[in-house]
Amino acid sequence: MKNSVKKLFIVIFVIFSIFVAGCLQSNQTSENSAPINLVKMSGQEMIQKLGTGEIAGFIMWEPYPAIAVTKGLGKDLILSGKIWKDHPCCVIAYDEDWYKSTNNSDEILKRMALAQLKSVEYINNAKQSDSPDHEELINYTMQFGGMTDPAAANLSLADVEFVYNTNIPGTTTFIKNIQDFGIFDMGKWNQSGYKNASDYANSLVTNNYVDWAINNKDADFSGISLQEPVNVRYGYLINDIHELPFYIGWQKGYYKNLGINISIGEGAPFQNGAFEMQKGFKSNTIDIGSLGIPPVIIHRINSNDFSTDDARVGVIAGMNNEGSVIVVSNNITSLKDLSGKTVGYPGPGTIQHVLFLMAAEKEGLRVSN
Amino acid sequence: MGRLVLESVTKKFNSFQALENVSFEVADGEFVCLLGPSGCGKTTVLRLAAGLEAPMGGNLLLDGNKIEGVNKECGFVFQEYALFPWRTVKENIEFGPQAKGLNKNECDRISKHYIDLVGLNGFENHYPKELSGGMKQRVGIARAYANNPKLLLMDEPFGALDAQTRNLMQGELLRIWEKEHISVLFVTHSVDEAVFLGDKVVVMSARPGKVKEIFDVKLPRPRIRTSLEANIIRDKVLKSLGMEIKLAMKDQ
Amino acid sequence: MKIGEKKKEVVINLLSLVGFVLLWQIILILTREGIFSIPFIRLRDIPTPVETWHALIGSMFTRIYGPSLTYGIYNHVFASLERVIEGGIIAFIIGVPVGIGVGYSRIIGNIFNPIIEIVRNMPPMAWIPIAIFIFVSGGSIFIVFIGVVFPIILNTIQGVRSTDERLLDAARTLGASESKIVTKVIIPSAFPSIMTGLRIGLGVGWMAIVAAEMVIRSPVGLGYFIWNMGDLGRYSEMIAGMIVIGVIGYIMNISILLLQRRFIKWED
Numbered sequence: 110m111k112n113s114v115k116k117l118f119i120v121i122f123v124i125f126s127i128f129v130a131g132c133l134q135s136n137q138t139s140e141n142s143a144p145i146n147l148v149k150m151s152g153q154e155m156i157q158k159l160g161t162g163e164i165a166g167f168i169m170w171e172p173y174p175a176i177a178v179t180k181g182l183g184k185d186l187i188l189s190g191k192i193w194k195d196h197p198c199c200v201i202a203y204d205e206d207w208y209k210s211t212n213n214s215d216e217i218l219k220r221m222a223l224a225q226l227k228s229v230e231y232i233n234n235a236k237q238s239d240s241p242d243h244e245e246l247i248n249y250t251m252q253f254g255g256m257t258d259p260a261a262a263n264l265s266l267a268d269v270e271f272v273y274n275t276n277i278p279g280t281t282t283f284i285k286n287i288q289d290f291g292i293f294d295m296g297k298w299n300q301s302g303y304k305n306a307s308d309y310a311n312s313l314v315t316n317n318y319v320d321w322a323i324n325n326k327d328a329d330f331s332g333i334s335l336q337e338p339v340n341v342r343y344g345y346l347i348n349d350i351h352e353l354p355f356y357i358g359w360q361k362g363y364y365k366n367l368g369i370n371i372s373i374g375e376g377a378p379f380q381n382g383a384f385e386m387q388k389g390f391k392s393n394t395i396d397i398g399s400l401g402i403p404p405v406i407i408h409r410i411n412s413n414d415f416s417t418d419d420a421r422v423g424v425i426a427g428m429n430n431e432g433s434v435i436v437v438s439n440n441i442t443s444l445k446d447l448s449g450k451t452v453g454y455p456g457p458g459t460i461q462h463v464l465f466l467m468a469a470e471k472e473g474l475r476v477s478n
Numbered sequence: 479m480g481r482l483v484l485e486s487v488t489k490k491f492n493s494f495q496a497l498e499n500v501s502f503e504v505a506d507g508e509f510v511c512l513l514g515p516s517g518c519g520k521t522t523v524l525r526l527a528a529g530l531e532a533p534m535g536g537n538l539l540l541d542g543n544k545i546e547g548v549n550k551e552c553g554f555v556f557q558e559y560a561l562f563p564w565r566t567v568k569e570n571i572e573f574g575p576q577a578k579g580l581n582k583n584e585c586d587r588i589s590k591h592y593i594d595l596v597g598l599n600g601f602e603n604h605y606p607k608e609l610s611g612g613m614k615q616r617v618g619i620a621r622a623y624a625n626n627p628k629l630l631l632m633d634e635p636f637g638a639l640d641a642q643t644r645n646l647m648q649g650e651l652l653r654i655w656e657k658e659h660i661s662v663l664f665v666t667h668s669v670d671e672a673v674f675l676g677d678k679v680v681v682m683s684a685r686p687g688k689v690k691e692i693f694d695v696k697l698p699r700p701r702i703r704t705s706l707e708a709n710i711i712r713d714k715v716l717k718s719l720g721m722e723i724k725l726a727m728k729d730q
Numbered sequence: 731m732k733i734g735e736k737k738k739e740v741v742i743n744l745l746s747l748v749g750f751v752l753l754w755q756i757i758l759i760l761t762r763e764g765i766f767s768i769p770f771i772r773l774r775d776i777p778t779p780v781e782t783w784h785a786l787i788g789s790m791f792t793r794i795y796g797p798s799l800t801y802g803i804y805n806h807v808f809a810s811l812e813r814v815i816e817g818g819i820i821a822f823i824i825g826v827p828v829g830i831g832v833g834y835s836r837i838i839g840n841i842f843n844p845i846i847e848i849v850r851n852m853p854p855m856a857w858i859p860i861a862i863f864i865f866v867s868g869g870s871i872f873i874v875f876i877g878v879v880f881p882i883i884l885n886t887i888q889g890v891r892s893t894d895e896r897l898l899d900a901a902r903t904l905g906a907s908e909s910k911i912v913t914k915v916i917i918p919s920a921f922p923s924i925m926t927g928l929r930i931g932l933g934v935g936w937m938a939i940v941a942a943e944m945v946i947r948s949p950v951g952l953g954y955f956i957w958n959m960g961d962l963g964r965y966s967e968m969i970a971g972m973i974v975i976g977v978i979g980y981i982m983n984i985s986i987l988l989l990q991r992r993f994i995k996w997e998d
Contacts, residue, residue, distance in 0.1 A: 120981075144799050146949035149958070154862075163866055291795030294964050296781065383961040392772070412963025414774040416762060420963070451949070457961045469797040477799045477949050478958070528903050554903040560896035564918040564996045573914070574904035605996040625904055 143449030144475035147465065151380060152348060155453040159183050159438060165446075166437035167453035168461040171350040172254035174434035175265035179258050183436045186444065188268060190431040192468045195270070197279040198460055199351040199428035200402050201225060204389075205421040207396040217339055219325075220367035221397060222318040222426045226273045226326055227363045228354035236266055246357075253356040255348045265350045269432035273354075274319055276427060280310040283463065284406055290466050292458060294411045301410055313409065318425040335368030342374040344389040344398030346381065351429040352399045374398070381456045387412055391420045399428050401460035408458075433461050435468065444472050454478075480628035480661035481506045481541055482527060488535035489522055495686035496522050499536070502680050502689055504629070509655060509662045511676035513669065513715065515723045519687025520665040524631045527663060528554050540629060553622025555632040559614040561606040567617050568593065568602040574625030592620035595654055612643040619651065623658060630655075630662045636671070648674060652699070669719060673712045674703055681715060683722045691718045751779045777966035782973070785966035801950050803974055809950035810943065811978070814935045817874025821931060825879045826924055829886020834916060839887075850880040854938035858945045870942035870951070877938035878931035882924065889923025890916055922990070922997055929986040936979045952978075 150158065152173040158164045160182045167173070177183045189196060201221060208214045235242035250262040284306035287293060303309040325333055341364075345352045358364050364371050374395040379385040382404025389395030391412065405422055413420035441447060454461050457478055469476045482504040489497040496519045504510045512520045525531045526538055529549035538545040540552070561570050571589040580588070593602060596616040606614055615635055622630055635651075636644045648671060655662060666672050672679045676695055683690040693715055697707055760766035761773040777785065791802040831838040832846070854877040861869035893916050901915045943953025956971035991997075 148947045148949055149961075150947055161866060289796050290798045291793060291800065292798075292962060294962075294966075296784075381961075383963070387963065408963050410963075412775065412965065414772075416764075417774065419772075419774075457958045458963075466797050474797060475794075475799050476797050477801060525899075528899075530899055530902065548902045548905075550903070550905040552903060554900060556896050556900065558896065560894070560900045562897060562900075562915065562918070564921070564994075573901070573906070577901070577904055577906040577910055577914075607996060621900075621904070631903075 142473075142475055144477040145444075145447045145449070145469065146451045147454045147462065147476055147478040148451050149456045150453045152455070155436075156180070156182060158453060159436065162438065163451070164453045165441055165450035166435060168433060168435045168465045169453070169455060170346070170433050170461065171265035171268050172250075172256050172261055172348065174436045175261040175268070176256060176258070177436050179261040179264060183438050185434050186437040186441065187435040187468055188431065189433040189435075189464050190270075192464050192471070193282075195279075195430045196464070197276040197283070197402055197427060198430055198432055199346075199349070199399050200275070200405065200424045201355075201397065201399050201426040201428060202390075202405055202422040202424050203397045204393060204395060205418060205423060206393050208423070211339075211396075213335070213339070216335060217341065217369060218318045218397075218425050219321045220333070220335065220364075220369055221341075222273065223322040223325060223333075224358040224363040224367055224369070225354055225426045225428070226319070226322045228358040228361070229271045229273045230326075231357055231361070232266075232271050232354060249357055249360060250350065250353060253348065253353055254350050266353075268434060269350055269353075270430040271354055272427040272430050273322070274427050275314045275316055275424060276430075277307075277310050277314050277316075280314055280402060280406070280424070281307045283402055284309050286463055286467060287403060287406055290463070292407055292411075292463075297410050297413065297415075300415045301413070309406075313405070314424045322426075330366045334366060338365075338368045338370055340370045340372055342394065342396045343371050344374045344377040344379060344385050344395035344400070346385070346400060347378040349378075351401075351432050354428055355399050381459050383408065383456055383458050386420060386422070390422050393419075403460045403463045404458055433464055435465065444468060444474060448474060480504075481539075482629055482661060482663065483539040484523070484527075484536070485539070486536040487523075487526060487533045487538060489519070489526065489531065489533050497526075497533075498686035498688050500682075500687065500689055501536075502692060504661045504663050504678075507659050507661055508677050509664065509675055510678045510680060511672035512663060512665045512680050512682065513667065513672045513719060514682030514687070514690075515684050515719070516667065518682040518684035518722075520667075520682060521633055522687065524554070524633050524663065524665055527629070528552050528631055550625075551627055552629045552631050553625055553627035555615070555618045555622050555630065555635045557634040557637050559606070559611075559618045561614055561617055561621070563606050566603045566605055567598055567609070570606070570617055571620050571624045573621060578625075588624050592624050595623070595657070596620040596650070610643075611639050612647055615639070615647060616650070619654065623654070628660060630660055632662060632664045634665055634667065637666070644671075651675070656699075669712055669715050670703070673708055673715060674701055679711075679715055681718045681722070690722065693718075755779050775965055777969055781966040782969045785964070786970035786973070789967050789970060801955075803952075803955065803971065805950050806952045806955040806971070807974060807978060809948070810936075810939050810952045813871050813943075813951070814874050814878075814932060814939050817871045817935055817939075818878050818928070818932050820871070821875045821878035821882055821935075822928060825882030825927070825931075826886055829883040829924070829927075830890055830912070830917065830920070832883070833887040833890025833920070834912060846880070846883060850884070852876075854934065855941050858942060861942070862946055865946075869946040870939060870948065873938050873942035873946070874935040877934040878928075881931035881934060882927040885923045885927025885930065886920060889920030889927075892923070893919040922994055925986070925990045925994070929983060929990070932982055932986065933979060936975075936982060940975055 152169055155167040155169055155173055156177050159167060159177055166183065166186065174185060178185060203218060232246060234240055235246035237243065247259050247262045250266060251259065254262065254265060256262050288306065303312065345355055359371050374389055376388045376394065382400035385395065385398055385400045386404050386408035389398060405424060408420050409422060454465060462478065466476055484501050487497055487500045500523065512523060514520050526533050527545065527549065529545050529547055540549065562573065568589045571592050572585040575585045575588050593599060596619055598613065598616055601613065636647050639647060652675065664675060673695055679693040679695060680689055681691045682688065693711060695711055701708060755778055757766060758776060758778045767773065789803055792805060793800045828842060832842050854873050857873055857876050861872050865872055897915055897919065898911060901911050906914060940953040943951035944957045947954060952971055952975050956968045959967040959971060
């Protein structure tokens with residue numbers, strides 16, 4: 110009995126000293142420059158906690174930055190276009206399993222791209238304050254983004270660049286960054302067999318559908334609609350103004366006119382792209398969806414089972430460029446001021462996560478996540 | 479000093495008449511044994527004398543003072559020892575002196591004296607679980623004595639011991655009693671024990687508990703268990719008690 | 731003879747662990763070869779023991795990739811333990827006096843019992859939403875507190891109430907006042923129960939902290955770690971984190987048990 114107690118004390122002592130060592134180690138890194146602590150939370154929480162001072166700032170998709178700013182809780186510190194001009198953001202992606210098991214999947218994808226093109230053109234016209242559609246657009250924006258203040262809707266629209274084209278060089282840059290930031294599971298990356306970032310980007314993104322859409326953008330709907338209306342289970346992110354083109358196309362009937370019935374997939378709208386990838390695409394409850402390009406890049410590697418390729422998705426069109434903002438409380442003037450403070454973000458592996466790391470890298474700062 | 483007087487004491491538990499008109503006396507320095515069938519209220523008498531229960535009628539007097547509330551001038555020795563298991567032998571004996579607020583030196587002196595008296599030298603720092611039944615009861619007796627009581631109340635203190643140890647402990651108890659010489663009220667269901675120990679044997683009857691007969695045991699000490707005189711008294715007591723036991727069994 | 735049997739038991743225990751790990755590996759190999767499957771469960775997503783081991787070693791210490799600093803499991807374990815210990819201490823300081831009061835006095839019991847009986851049936855997880863809103867910081871410590879305090883209170887009450895009546899009588903006849911009876915008889919007698927309450931409570935608290943960390947987000951903590959790894963699709967790190975949680979909980983339980991045996995020498 111006494112012996113075992115002695116042994117126990119030795120074990121406890123050893124464990125304790127390892128803890129102390131671990132602590133000292135982490136303290137050492139923080140002495141040089143305390144890392145900025147990224148903490149996952151929902152957009153609602155970000156606004157609430159910025160107000161109470163629990164967080165010094167957040168990086169989030171519109172409309173949350175616009176809401177926080179119009180409420181006077183904080184200010185824009187860095188627009189994501191300042192971190193990386195014209196960076197790709199949300200995209201339209203399809204599930205490979207759905208693609209293989211559906212007869213006319215290519216035709217459906219073409220129409221999805223066209224509807225996207227129509228929506229983007231509508232938004233870009235209506236964005237002008239003198240446009241006759243402006244008020245309607247503001248109403249759609251407030252509905253989709255869960256906003257009550259037209260000023261916030263205007264502000265959030267101004268920060269987002271709506272697009273439909275795909276962006277292979279931008280995707281390649283994202284893949285490189287994700288690799289450099291240690292987000293890939295390298296064992297899985299090796300299993301995937303991609304030679305390098307651009308090889309992976311080329312396998313991920315397809316231009317054909319957007320090309321077809323551009324060629325047919327002035328065609329009569331009745332000429333190019335699908336004969337048999339098809340049902341598509343669609344996934345999207347909650348209150349994300351980046352994905353406004355989807356909402357416009359759905360509300361204004363662009364999909365329906367092209368013969369596509371949109372139904373909202375199980376679990377949608379999602380809190381972030383990681384959920385959409387794992388709960389939707391991976392388990393085949395989503396056929397097509399819009400989400401940030403980084404979750405697509407990460408999950409097609411990390412959570413993929415390469416013998417069935419269950420997390421394999423393809424990108425057919427863009428949704429938007431830029432459109433995320435680092436919002437900070439009013440006493441913060443630079444990213445450096447955030448050192449040692451807590452910053453909200455929508456979760457690991459989201460576009461906001463990657464963008465924040467890129468911004469920190471420029472300034473030589475550390476980010477713990 | 480240490481004269482306990484019971485004057486027509488009555489006690490009821492709900493509707494159960496535990497004691498009815500119980501009267502007897504423990505004279506100063508006297509050793510009185512209380513004998514009776516189970517359920518006759520022997521233990522109740524002790525608890526009343528200790529002030530752990532209050533009587534419903536009649537009086538209990540210790541040196542002429544009515545016993546009200548817990549009687550701090552008595553020492554209680556329990557059948558199952560009731561030692562504090564988290565206290566060592568020494569600490570158990572010091573419980574009373576400590577409760578009185580005596581300082582450490584006095585406590586030490588008292589515990590040393592009674593450890594010597596009951597012959598537990600070398601076991602001061604043992605916990606109760608490390609002791610045999612006989613040793614535990616030595617601690618129980620020492621603890622009761624350490625409080626310097628006028629009256630010792632013993633509730634079948636040797637009932638849980640084997641016959642050998644029991645005889646030994648009876649001798650020990652008499653040795654200590656002769657040295658300290660305070661009054662003892664000793665509950666037992668063994669006629670042998672009562673006759674061997676007591677100056678007086680009070681036989682009680684059950685349902686309700688009453689004093690049936692009181693025997694004076696005028697035998698010289700040290701007593702011999704098998705002496706003729708002892709046998710004669712034992713016989714009388716047994717007869718008196720035997721009828722009671724039969725009655726009690728019939729009731730059941 | 732006795733030592734031999736002890737050794738035998740240890741060998742059987744180790745063999746069972748090894749057997750479980752082997753079974754895990756075999757099932758996954760069969761699954762990945764397409765021989766074995768269970769409907770509605772994606773067994774293929776579960777990492778093998780070997781992958782899990784590599785993930786455990788790989789994520790043990792803090793890793794730095796450019797601007798990104800990922801805390802090691804050590805930091806997460808330490809942060810979680812700190813919260814459990816802080817919550818445990820607060821629960822102990824509050825729970826023991828309440829338990830003694832309720833166990834000892836019928837009046838105090840009647841005052842506290844209705845609250846205790848209702849609140850103790852609310853699982854710690856049910857407190858998470860309100861903890862998010864009302865606590866500026868330390869919400870997860872509060873969740874631990876809720877998990878720990880009721881086992882301590884209930885075991886203390888039980889310990890106080892099961893104090894041997896004869897010991898109370900003995901103390902009374904030895905001249906102890908009521909306050910001395912509480913401090914010198916009731917508390918020591920209830921002490922093993924209080925320790926048991928603490929042990930059970932910390933077990934509950936350890937489970938609660940992981941759940942609390944998943945919801946009340948902070949940069950470090952094991953709950954946060956496994957949730958983050960899940961978000962990134964790094965399932966082997968996730969499973970490694972789960973195993974660490976289990977092992978730490980086990981060590982905690984055993985440590986308190988042995989400390990209890992060490993410091994309560996008088997108990998049978």
